[in-house]
Amino acid sequence: MSTIARALTIAGSDSGGGAGIQADLKTFHQLGVYGMSAITAVTAQNTLGVAGVYPLPTEAVAQQMREVLRDLGADAAKTGMLFDAQIIRAVSAEVRDAGLQKLVVDPVMIAKGGAKLLLDEAIDALKTELLPLAEVVTPNLPEAECLTGLSIHTPEEMREAARVIHALGARNVLMKGGHLEGDTVVDILFDGRDFMELSHERIPTRHTHGTGCTFSAALTAELAKKTPLHVAVEKANRFIFEAIKTAPQLGGGHGPTNHWAVVD
Ligand SMILES: Nc1ncnc2c1ncn2[C@@H]1O[C@H](COP(=O)(O)OP(=O)(O)O)[C@@H](O)[C@H]1O
Numbered sequence: 001m002s003t004i005a006r007a008l009t010i011a012g013s014d015s016g017g018g019a020g021i022q023a024d025l026k027t028f029h030q031l032g033v034y035g036m037s038a039i040t041a042v043t044a045q046n047t048l049g050v051a052g053v054y055p056l057p058t059e060a061v062a063q064q065m066r067e068v069l070r071d072l073g074a075d076a077a078k079t080g081m082l083f084d085a086q087i088i089r090a091v092s093a094e095v096r097d098a099g100l101q102k103l104v105v106d107p108v109m110i111a112k113g114g115a116k117l118l119l120d121e122a123i124d125a126l127k128t129e130l131l132p133l134a135e136v137v138t139p140n141l142p143e144a145e146c147l148t149g150l151s152i153h154t155p156e157e158m159r160e161a162a163r164v165i166h167a168l169g170a171r172n173v174l175m176k177g178g179h180l181e182g183d184t185v186v187d188i189l190f191d192g193r194d195f196m197e198l199s200h201e202r203i204p205t206r207h208t209h210g211t212g213c214t215f216s217a218a219l220t221a222e223l224a225k226k227t228p229l230h231v232a233v234e235k236a237n238r239f240i241f242e243a244i245k246t247a248p249q250l251g252g253g254h255g256p257t258n259h260w261a262v263v264d
């Protein structure tokens, strides 16, 4: 009987390797977790932007999840780019059927260059079908604004938004503050009762492609290893900080982070 922790990512493929499925699997591997994937869409993209988006048939997504979960099993799973409402409904049904408890929902909506990775018509399904299944949801500020209708520019407004998103059914809300103005980046975890704030200096760099995917993958990996939630969030925060700091300086646009980052 294997004792290796297992994690499944349900997300889009990023041909450039910095975000999506590729970032998730590299991060799982680096953190000592066996990684599996259910691909929702193939994107043609590089560090300069997204040139094409090709969603897979809904049944192909559901079937990948079923085949993996009924044989190998998963200690934790995460979602990334889900693209449309049909895929969200199918993924939610598979999560429910498999009884997956440790689900990290990264509500990916728009790529850095502006390309839509989630259709507008899918927002409602994300809120009503998937968020209630989430152990943790990890919105960045524009995603949180879309989910709540609030305007968010300060840590105080992040706390307010976290309360609203928690009321949608996610058991914990991790607000990512990469889009805040200023020299300090603040991420905030809300567990329905208390807030935990994590701050670090802003690294002045354009190499931040896939930071949200990499952060949520690190969090998923830690949860798969049975790390308690608050510690898992701290470790994921340190991992993404180190990954941005030591980014490999690839590409002419927003380059990937360093998925070989080492933190204790
Ligand atoms: N320039 C930066 N310096 C340090 N940390 C950053 C920087 N940009 C993002 N982060 C961290 O990366 C993670 C993802 O942040 P964010 O940019 O808000 O998400 P997304 O990539 O989904 O837009 C967060 O944990 C945030 O703290």
Ligand SMILES: Cc1ncc(COP(=O)(O)OP(=O)(O)O)c(N)n1
Pocket: 011, 012, 013, 014, 019, 020, 021, 043, 080, 081, 108, 110, 111, 112, 113, 117, 208, 209, 210, 211, 212, 213, 214
């Ligand atoms: C296939 C795919 N999935 C997700 C993203 C966006 O990832 P994210 O981590 O939110 O990173 P940035 O938008 O900050 O680069 C993507 N580009 N492709």
